[in-house]
Amino acid sequence: MKKALILIVALFSIISFSGISSSQDVTQVTFLSELDNKSIATYGDALIMFKLQSGSTVSAKGKKTSDGESYALKGYTESDTLTKGMASLMTARYLDLGGSFMYMILDIERYAYKACIANGIFRADGSENDKMSGPELIELFSKISDMKGGK
Amino acid sequence: MKLIKLTLAAISILVFTAALHSEITVIKIEGSAAYKEGNKWVPLKSGQKLAEGVKVSTGANSYADIKLNSKNHTIRVKPFTMIQVFSKETATDTNTHIGLKRGGIMAKVPREGNVKTIFKVSSPIATSSVRGTEENISYGPDTGMIIEVVKGVVEGTNTLGRSNVLSGRQKFIQMYSKAEAFNILNDVKNASIIQIYGNGLTADEIVTMLYSDDQTGSPGGELTILDNQVQDASVNLIIQWPVP
Numbered sequence: 001m002k003k004a005l006i007l008i009v010a011l012f013s014i015i016s017f018s019g020i021s022s023s024q025d026v027t028q029v030t031f032l033s034e035l036d037n038k039s040i041a042t043y044g045d046a047l048i049m050f051k052l053q054s055g056s057t058v059s060a061k062g063k064k065t066s067d068g069e070s071y072a073l074k075g076y077t078e079s080d081t082l083t084k085g086m087a088s089l090m091t092a093r094y095l096d097l098g099g100s101f102m103y104m105i106l107d108i109e110r111y112a113y114k115a116c117i118a119n120g121i122f123r124a125d126g127s128e129n130d131k132m133s134g135p136e137l138i139e140l141f142s143k144i145s146d147m148k149g150g151k
Numbered sequence: 152m153k154l155i156k157l158t159l160a161a162i163s164i165l166v167f168t169a170a171l172h173s174e175i176t177v178i179k180i181e182g183s184a185a186y187k188e189g190n191k192w193v194p195l196k197s198g199q200k201l202a203e204g205v206k207v208s209t210g211a212n213s214y215a216d217i218k219l220n221s222k223n224h225t226i227r228v229k230p231f232t233m234i235q236v237f238s239k240e241t242a243t244d245t246n247t248h249i250g251l252k253r254g255g256i257m258a259k260v261p262r263e264g265n266v267k268t269i270f271k272v273s274s275p276i277a278t279s280s281v282r283g284t285e286e287n288i289s290y291g292p293d294t295g296m297i298i299e300v301v302k303g304v305v306e307g308t309n310t311l312g313r314s315n316v317l318s319g320r321q322k323f324i325q326m327y328s329k330a331e332a333f334n335i336l337n338d339v340k341n342a343s344i345i346q347i348y349g350n351g352l353t354a355d356e357i358v359t360m361l362y363s364d365d366q367t368g369s370p371g372g373e374l375t376i377l378d379n380q381v382q383d384a385s386v387n388l389i390i391q392w393p394v395p
Contacts, residue, residue: 024180024182024183024184024185024194024195025183025210026183026185026192026193026194028183028210028211029183029184029185029192029208029209029210030192032208032210032231032233033192033208033233036233036252036253049211052210052211053211053212055211055212100355101355101356101358101359102355102358102359105359122293123293123294133292135253135291135292136291136292136293138231138253138254138291139253139291139292139293139294140293141211141230141231142229142230142231142232142253142254142255142289142291143294145211145212145229145230145231146255
């Protein structure tokens with residue numbers, strides 16, 4: 001009995017000190033690396049990025065979005081090309097953005113984009129119809145992470 | 152005889168090269184962070200030693216603290232970041248070069264008396280050089296390279312060789328399409344001054360009134376307030392310089 005207890009404690013210590021205990025999601029890093037090489041990002045890519053930011057894993061890809069995921073947009077499929085307007089609306093909902101009176105009245109892509117400009121997320125010299133690349137989508141999430149109080 | 156000389160030369164080169172490379176060590180990991188081994192991403196572990204030229208990447212809500220040499224030069228690799236690290240050191244100097252492919256890092260480079268320090272962070276469009284400082288650096292295709300000083304002095308140089316020396320609240324912002332970085336006080340100005348129009352209305356308020364007829368939203372409401380919006384205004388400012 002004593003031997004078994006010592007064995008369990010030793011195993012636990014080895015696992016803790018080797019850093020294996022904190023489960024790391026390497027598929028996430030691989031996904032980001034692939035996204036980084038995409039010249040055009042899709043709505044599905046954006047959905048996955050929001051899920052990752054919310055603490056989910058890449059394996060959530062393709063799964064139906066739940067009611068709690070306010071950033072999900074209606075009328076798009078996962079293969080649709082992502083525009084700055086779509087990403088803005090998802091971001092504005094996720095971060096509950098202020099900064100644009102019109103967005104507070106109308107929850108649409110055009111005003112969400114203006115709210116994102118007001119909050120320094122996008123530059124003012126673009127359009128909500130601009131297509132987004134993979135690196136641009138990752139950059140958007142670096143900013144979201146900062147605004148969420150990233151480390 | 153020739154063989155002995157050759158062997159001795161090879162050993163000397165090996166010993167000398169080994170002395171040049173710094174020990175790159177992972178101090179702390181939170182969330183998902185990995186390094187590239189061949190074509191595969193492998194999870195990082197606390198206390199792990201990394202090879203010169205290693206690529207490190209972090210995921211969402213993740214970070215990695217990495218010690219770059221024995222002089223306690225450290226970086227925090229922020230979420231969604233990918234970097235490549237080169238670090239060399241001898242007893243009298245350190246030479247660190249970080250390639251920032253995307254995302255952001257926070258660098259701490261404490262000054263040490265007679266050690267010559269070269270610490271550079273490069274993105275495809277600019278480079279930051281620091282000596283005894285703390286700085287935040289980020290890079291992305293939309294906003295370009297941003298260098299913020301936390302403590303000390305930093306120099307930002309774009310690919311055309313145009314540079315700015317930064318301290319305090321100054322910020323280096325270099326975008327892809329521009330030959331020069333923005334004015335280093337642009338950010339301070341934007342945070343302090345907002346554009347207002349006649350009657351103290353902001354652009355948003357004017358748009359709202361145009362869409363809804365007036366502030367109360369009643370049809371055919373009062374709109375004369377929107378006349379002559381662009382006016383000259385006089386502002387009195389008292390500028391106080393901090394006492395050194």
